[in-house]
Amino acid sequence: xxxxxxxxxxxxxxxxxxxxxxxxxxxxxxxxxxxxxxxxxxxxxxxxxxxxxxxxxxxxxxxxxxxxxxxxxxxxxxxxxxxxxxxxxxxxxxxxxxxxxxxxxxxxxxxxxxxxxxxxxxxxxxxxxxxxxxxxxxxxxxxxxxxxxxxxxxxxxxxxxxxxx
Numbered sequence: 001x002x003x004x005x006x007x008x009x010x011x012x013x014x015x016x017x018x019x020x021x022x023x024x025x026x027x028x029x030x031x032x033x034x035x036x037x038x039x040x041x042x043x044x045x046x047x048x049x050x051x052x053x054x055x056x057x058x059x060x061x062x063x064x065x066x067x068x069x070x071x072x073x074x075x076x077x078x079x080x081x082x083x084x085x086x087x088x089x090x091x092x093x094x095x096x097x098x099x100x101x102x103x104x105x106x107x108x109x110x111x112x113x114x115x116x117x118x119x120x121x122x123x124x125x126x127x128x129x130x131x132x133x134x135x136x137x138x139x140x141x142x143x144x145x146x147x148x149x150x151x152x153x154x155x156x157x158x159x160x161x162x163x164x165x
Contacts, residue, residue, distance in 0.1 A: 015041065016055070018101070025104050028068070031057055035065040036090070039075060040097075045087035095161045106153050110146055117143045 003011075016037040023033030038054040039046060048066065052059045066088055069075040076091045121139045124132045 012041065022101055022104055025108055026100075029065070031055075031061055031065045032069060035062055036069055036074060036092075039069075039088055039090050040092075040094070042089075045078065045089040047085045047087060049085075051088070099157060099161075102153055102157055106150065106157075110150050110153065114143065114146050114150070117146070 016034045019033035019037035019040075020030040021033070023036065024030055034055045034057065035051055038051050042050070042054075046054075048059050048062050051057075051066070052062045055062065057065075066075060066077070070077050070088075074090065074092050076089050077086050078089070079085075080087060117139050121136055121143070124136045124139070127133070
């Protein structure tokens with residue numbers, strides 16, 4: 001079944017939103033994530049104007065983000081003989097980006113929640129209150145599911161990457 005234009009736009013926004021969150025979690029801004037995501041989604045190297053149109057940010061804002069992305073080595077800038085414009089492409093490996101996303105989710109969410117659950121469980125254990133006993137049981141079940149997720153994520157991160165030829 002063919003996707004509608006609206007479905008494609010929603011998927012694009014979800015991907016760009018993921019990069020926004022990832023870049024914000026790593027100390028850059030949402031703009032940087034959205035610009036980088038636009039470059040990754042492009043088939044060929046793109047100009048600032050094309051990135052601006054794709055992301056909805058102004059050309060000066062895109063220009064500023066591109067300078068930073070080039071500086072940190074995630075994006076390559078090149079000129080073409082037939083044009084005075086700069087063209088931008090990703091220098092990042094998509095496999096490594098996906099590993100970074102998984103690691104970020106693990107470190108920033110799974111581990112944080114597991115630590116909070118430990119504190120909640122410690123506070124509730126040893127009490128005679130039946131409601132708190134139910135609370136401890138709920139925490140233990142939730143903790144077990146998160147440990148399963150953590151184990152799965154660690155197995156994914158342990159898969160060796162293919163060598164690029």
